[in-house]
Amino acid sequence: MHRVVITGAGSINPLGANVPQTLEAMREGRCGIGPLDIRDADRLSIQIGGQIKGYDEAAHFNRQQIALYDRFTQFTLLAAREAIGQSGLTFSGDLADYSGVVLGTSGGGLNTQDENYRAVYEEGKNRVHPFIVPKLMNNAAASHVSMEWKLRGPSFTVATACASSNHAMGQAFSMIRSGMAKVMVTGGSEAMLCFGGIKAWEGLRVMSKDGCRPFSATRNGMVQGEGAGVFVFEEYEHAKARGAEILCEVAGFAMSSDASDIVMPSKQGAARAISGAMKDAKIDPRDVGYINAHGTGTAANDKTECAAVADVFGAHADRLMISSTKSMHGHLIGGTGAVELLACIMAVRDGVIAPTIGYEEPDPECALDVVPNEARDATVDVVLSNAFAFGGLNAVIALKRHQ
Template identity: 80%
Template sequence: MSGGYRVAITGAGTINALGRDVPSTLAAMAEGRCGIGPLDIPDVERLSIQIGGQVQGYDEEAHFTRQQLSLYDRFTQFALLAAREATGQAGLDFSGELGLRSGVILGTSGGGLRTQDENFRAVYEEGKNRVHPFIVPKLMNNAATSHVSMEYGLMGPSFTVSTACASSNHAMGLAFQMVRSGAAPVMLTGGSESMLCFGGIKAWEGLRVMSKDACRPFSLGRTGMVQGEGAAVFVLEEWEHARARGAEILAEVAGFAMSSDAGDIVTPSAEGAERAITGALCDAGLPGEAIGYINAHGTGTAANDRTECRAVSEAFGAHAERLMISSTKAMHGHLIGGTGAVELLACLMALRDGVIAPTIGYEEPDPDCALDVVPNEARQARVGAVLSNAFAFGGLNAVLALKAA
């Protein structure tokens, strides 16, 4: 177990296919609602995959000025909206010394992919010879981090993590380490992604891991993953700093570990995942028996779900049979670089409300996934500690451990 300061979560915010804020998202998770549906994007008829966890009916002009929108790709907009909710709940004033030392670490995989896609169209398809002068600052992966830092005057350690599907967990883990070490008293962290554009989906189609109808994690008949979009942002704060100002503490971040498979660029390794899981437990100073719930990476692909269940079984031994493990991706889709952040909300719901989010779309048990995957309906259960898993292409694994406040 690493020494240092304790780390509290004092704010949370989100926008995703299930809801435009945390309360509506948690209500949808508790109901087992599915936010995946037909995509509303240009040229969708040219795609073989036409479903996704899209934020439907989103009006960017209701939230931002035209001048701001010239700089904000959709992934940046989502990050700013989530940060607004999180900082509002935390009630922090970042003026003075606090802003000088506090920072932002966000995860994203594609960055401003929509902006890139639209401008490739303009240049290659429409034959235009000029693009907007702000295209580079709009599409760069660190744009969301930079705009959040500017919005709140956060001048401490700030950067973006891009490790495919583990981006958010890596970002939140590194922010946790910043606060625990004393490098920063407060960090805004999480992730954002908006890859639901023609080019983004067409690229993923090439991998042949996408489902045309639904995401069914751990179910025998699963046919692949479904992409989603959105963001979630959290305020991580040094425990005594939060207590001294009377802040409501949502949960404690207790541990974090990461590992690399150093194997295959797309095929996951149970050994690498297990090392990240056991490392997070060790870092948190928690025995395996203390964990009541795991929010799984659970993509709905044949390889991931089988490998993850094996990793959990090996990491927890006999206790694995008593664990609850669910994947919320069947509800909000796989947000790629933003997915771990939205999924951390299910961990907060488990710890605070005693509600375990279900794995919806579950039809038939898979002998290779013989764990309690909380099929189809949420469950009431008191848990004191949870894990959140993220295992990315490239063999990069990141696992967070949380405790009830």
């Protein structure tokens, strides 16, 4: 069993165009949620989101690339460039053969779908661009990352709704630990903030019109966001031999299925994933100092997650810090676990716990230390990142401080 470490991180999301900007915003408790700037926003009941403002695709990609890259792929490529650049790796020969890409996304090229449905059904056009399928397919981002950096090892996309990124990173972790790969580029992305993407979520009646307030008694729903988080997972001895800067260690991973309801979460399913990640990492629950919660801001999720944490940790739950950064960047659906892993790295590496902002009033059913409104300095050695998806699919990652 090989040890696995993280040697590179990249992101673009509502809080920043890169990792330093994102972490600064998390430390400051800044909110990236605001009015949506999209076509036909006035026809939507929900008009807020965690949107990446001022994004200009032409500043990053040429016309031929834009014809091939949906917004979710663009975000992925930008985040991957930052992560791989930080890692200092170049891929050739045997290393390229033993390096791959596993990324998570739920919707894939939704912007491309939305635009072309309009063209065909609303505008009456009978032809679309010949590259529409390769642009909208869920594996487009993973494929383009593999091509840009010549990664010839195992590469694929995971789509498990809100747990997609965590499942993807868990698979990357397992591949390196087993010896199947030396390096994996992993994480996830999402770009659902288009008219059709938001209209579909409106139908679920779980969206807030005014903000995301996880664990607060005044919460009234989730808020969608967009963006990407990408990491370089690397076998420890390989990273050590080349003198790489190590951000933290990936210690364990577990997944479970509720097998009960397509939308309502299960305390038992969440608890099995949390316990499983600690068992896989061979850590005692008392060693966990912080949990980055799934924390969507819906009553069903928040209460179920808090109950699961209380059950798993018992008396230690009162000494745990648990926060939801979705309060700042919104719910990035398939990309959310990847962006949230940045808060986990910040906790074990920098000793800063990202806050749950927008917290207004305690909820007796969420009676945990949710790090309300302001970041906190704290030394923690082990953290967990929770992801609990529609469909009852759960994935939890454990990180350790690198000693």
